[in-house]
Amino acid sequence: MSVAVLDRPRSKAIARPAPPDPLISMRAVCKGYGSGVTRNEVLSNINLNLRKGEFLAIVGFSGSGKTTLTKLLAGLEIPDSGEIVMDNEIIKGPSQERGIVFQNYSLLPWLTVRGNIALSVDRVFKHWSRGERRDHVEKFIEMVGLSHAVHRRPHELSGGMRQRVSLARTLAMKPNVLLLDEPLSALDALTRSVLQEEILKIWEEERQTCLLITNDVDEAILLADRIVPLNPGPNASLGPAFSVELERPRDKTALNHNETFKGLRNAVTNYLVAVRQKSRDDEALASEAPPIELPELQPRSLRVPRGRAG
Amino acid sequence: MNWRGNALKFCDVAGLPALEPFVRLLAGEDVKEQLKGIAKFVVLPVAAVAVFLLLWSAAARTVVTDSMQLPSPTDTWTAGKELFAMHSAQRAEDLKVKQEKTMQAVTLLAQANSVTKQAESATGERKETLLANALVLKKKAVQAANYRPSSAPTFVDQIITSLKTVFVGFAIATLIAVPIGVLCGMSPWCNAALTPFIQIFKPVSPLAWLPLAFLIIVWAYSGTKPGENFFDKAFLISAITVSLCSLWPTLVNTTLGVASVDKDYMNVARVLKLSWSQQLFKIILPASLPLMFAGLRISLGVGWMVLIAADMLAQNPGLGKFVWDEFQNGSSQTYARIAFSVIIIGLIGLLLDRIMIFMRNLVSFGDPQAA
Numbered sequence: 001m002s003v004a005v006l007d008r009p010r011s012k013a014i015a016r017p018a019p020p021d022p023l024i025s026m027r028a029v030c031k032g033y034g035s036g037v038t039r040n041e042v043l044s045n046i047n048l049n050l051r052k053g054e055f056l057a058i059v060g061f062s063g064s065g066k067t068t069l070t071k072l073l074a075g076l077e078i079p080d081s082g083e084i085v086m087d088n089e090i091i092k093g094p095s096q097e098r099g100i101v102f103q104n105y106s107l108l109p110w111l112t113v114r115g116n117i118a119l120s121v122d123r124v125f126k127h128w129s130r131g132e133r134r135d136h137v138e139k140f141i142e143m144v145g146l147s148h149a150v151h152r153r154p155h156e157l158s159g160g161m162r163q164r165v166s167l168a169r170t171l172a173m174k175p176n177v178l179l180l181d182e183p184l185s186a187l188d189a190l191t192r193s194v195l196q197e198e199i200l201k202i203w204e205e206e207r208q209t210c211l212l213i214t215n216d217v218d219e220a221i222l223l224a225d226r227i228v229p230l231n232p233g234p235n236a237s238l239g240p241a242f243s244v245e246l247e248r249p250r251d252k253t254a255l256n257h258n259e260t261f262k263g264l265r266n267a268v269t270n271y272l273v274a275v276r277q278k279s280r281d282d283e284a285l286a287s288e289a290p291p292i293e294l295p296e297l298q299p300r301s302l303r304v305p306r307g308r309a310g
Numbered sequence: 311m312n313w314r315g316n317a318l319k320f321c322d323v324a325g326l327p328a329l330e331p332f333v334r335l336l337a338g339e340d341v342k343e344q345l346k347g348i349a350k351f352v353v354l355p356v357a358a359v360a361v362f363l364l365l366w367s368a369a370a371r372t373v374v375t376d377s378m379q380l381p382s383p384t385d386t387w388t389a390g391k392e393l394f395a396m397h398s399a400q401r402a403e404d405l406k407v408k409q410e411k412t413m414q415a416v417t418l419l420a421q422a423n424s425v426t427k428q429a430e431s432a433t434g435e436r437k438e439t440l441l442a443n444a445l446v447l448k449k450k451a452v453q454a455a456n457y458r459p460s461s462a463p464t465f466v467d468q469i470i471t472s473l474k475t476v477f478v479g480f481a482i483a484t485l486i487a488v489p490i491g492v493l494c495g496m497s498p499w500c501n502a503a504l505t506p507f508i509q510i511f512k513p514v515s516p517l518a519w520l521p522l523a524f525l526i527i528v529w530a531y532s533g534t535k536p537g538e539n540f541f542d543k544a545f546l547i548s549a550i551t552v553s554l555c556s557l558w559p560t561l562v563n564t565t566l567g568v569a570s571v572d573k574d575y576m577n578v579a580r581v582l583k584l585s586w587s588q589q590l591f592k593i594i595l596p597a598s599l600p601l602m603f604a605g606l607r608i609s610l611g612v613g614w615m616v617l618i619a620a621d622m623l624a625q626n627p628g629l630g631k632f633v634w635d636e637f638q639n640g641s642s643q644t645y646a647r648i649a650f651s652v653i654i655i656g657l658i659g660l661l662l663d664r665i666m667i668f669m670r671n672l673v674s675f676g677d678p679q680a681a
């Protein structure tokens with residue numbers, strides 16, 4: 001299970017045009033932390049093609065190295081071996097081309113909603129006039145529906161609103177690729193569902209290349225074109241890709257009764273559960289103590305013979 | 311209803327929980343609960359102060375020697391009132407003298423002008439003499455106009471001197487400690503290099519620093535005459551002693567604040583590719599302000615405490631010198647005055663602390679901490 005299989009030809013696959021060029025490809029990427037005995041291999045042999053204009057979801061259990069994967073893609077971490085290529089260039093550091101939305105929002109608490117978004121806009125579009133930049137900021141605040149809260153600071157916002165700000169901040173940078181690192185995991189179920197639909201709406205308008213990392217299979221199916229499971233770590237690798245053949249625009253309520261949706265959900269969930277079971281079995285097997293060689297000894301009675309006692 | 315929210319926010323940020331129940335009462339909230347709040351934050355402290363005053367009075371009757379006596383609260387209060395009365399009397403007198411001098415200057419100037427006029431019509435040697443006379447008169451007028459009362463500093467003057475000294479010392483300390491702290495926080499190497507100095511000098515008492523500060527000031531002022539310099543020598547010695555002692559909390563806290571900036575903020579900075587200075591001014595400094603201000607608050611507290619001792623030793627005409635002089639004088643009022651100045655020193659310290667808490671809460675968004 002160490003070599004990831006991508007797009008394994010499947011019998012049911014519908015004929016479709018040749019896949020567009022990959023925008024980002026990861027080739028045999030490995031990443032671990034620490035050294036010596038405490039060395040912990042997080043990801044091993046990751047191969048992944050992110051195609052132009054596609055919405056790709058990576059689904060995995062918590063602790064399987066999802067965040068490390070996003071950090072690698074964002075350029076915040078550098079792979080130990082293998083390479084990540086974007087537009088024929090090896091990724092060596094973070095870039096404004098790859099916008100990232102963090103799980104914990106990471107908004108700057110001393111800036112208002114507008115200030116947080118303006119910080120990235122002012123930086124990315126330095127050459128624009130002041131007015132252009134302000135209009136750009138306003139446009140994205142409106143896009144995420146926060147026009148009434150422009151002057152508030154993050155601590156005065158709910159979790160959902162914070163994540164909207166974070167999303168607007170990243171979208172406003174107009175990145176080529178949008179990396180969403182479990183953007184909705186910290187939200188309650190209702191807010192989560194609302195934001196899923198909003199992300200879906202925004203994405204269907206912009207059709208930006210997007211990579212979503214999530215632990216929610218339903219969310220992945222709702223949003224993505226392809227789903228790649230991440231096998232649990234240590235030494236996490238990618239599983240086979242599942243294509244999501246659902247018509248867009250998608251409607252969350254209608255999908256609940258859709259047979260394709262149900263089948264896909266079962267397939268992905270079953271795969272993940274099976275892989276985790278296997279990983280646990282392997283771990284149990286590996287951690288079993290090596291057979292101890294017993295000395296050749298015969299049990300012998302050390303009891304004092306009765307007669308001599310006392 | 312917005313004024314209520316704003317007022318409550320102000321109470322929170324200013325660290326004044328005592329005002330909160332009153333605001334809520336005005337806003338028409340549950341009376342019983344607010345009375346409980348008032349009892350806790352107002353009635354109880356007042357009662358505690360009353361008990362303290364009773365104990366103090368009892369102690370004042372007990373602690374008596376042949377020549378000295380612990381001043382009672384009333385003695386202290388009287389002494390305090392007297393100190394302020396002396397201050398206003400002195401001020402009134404100074405004002406009177408000043409007015410007299412001004413009048414004198416006006417008359418002198420008028421005389422000088424008339425003499426100059428006479429000189430215009432005169433000729434020869436007489437003209438020279440008249441002009442010289444006018445010059446002398448003008449000089450006298452200027453002198454009178456620039457008259458500064460040279461009376462001994464009053465209690466209020468001493469308070470002001472003390473505050474000036476502590477602020478100058480604190481400003482010097484901040485200007486040194488914040489940049490070094492930022493440097494140490496950003497570079498673990500720099501921190502490792504400076505840690506030994508911080509560890510060794512931090513616990514040193516002001517009294518040990520003072521002679522060294524004295525030496526440095528004397529060296530810096532060698533070759534200049536008194537009166538030529540903007541700052542008085544004793545003032546600078548006190549101020550520098552204050553800064554040497556109040557440097558450390560700011561330094562340590564700034565280092566900590568800068569070193570512990572949230573990694574996520576730094577990731578944001580990295581994705582945006584902020585330049586070094588932008589990272590510093592847009593991310594690192596704002597993020598570390600709350601801890602920095604916590605350090606500044608401790609620094610100012612330490613500075614105020616140290617100042618009294620420094621004033622005593624350096625003979626800087628502040629509150630420390632006042633206490634020391636009173637102690638040396640040994641009049642019947644000595645101890646009452648000292649007790650009064652103790653209370654004043656405490657109250658000013660409290661005020662400074664409150665101001666720093668307020669400032670810290672202004673910069674810590676989301677979690678203003680109570681004092």
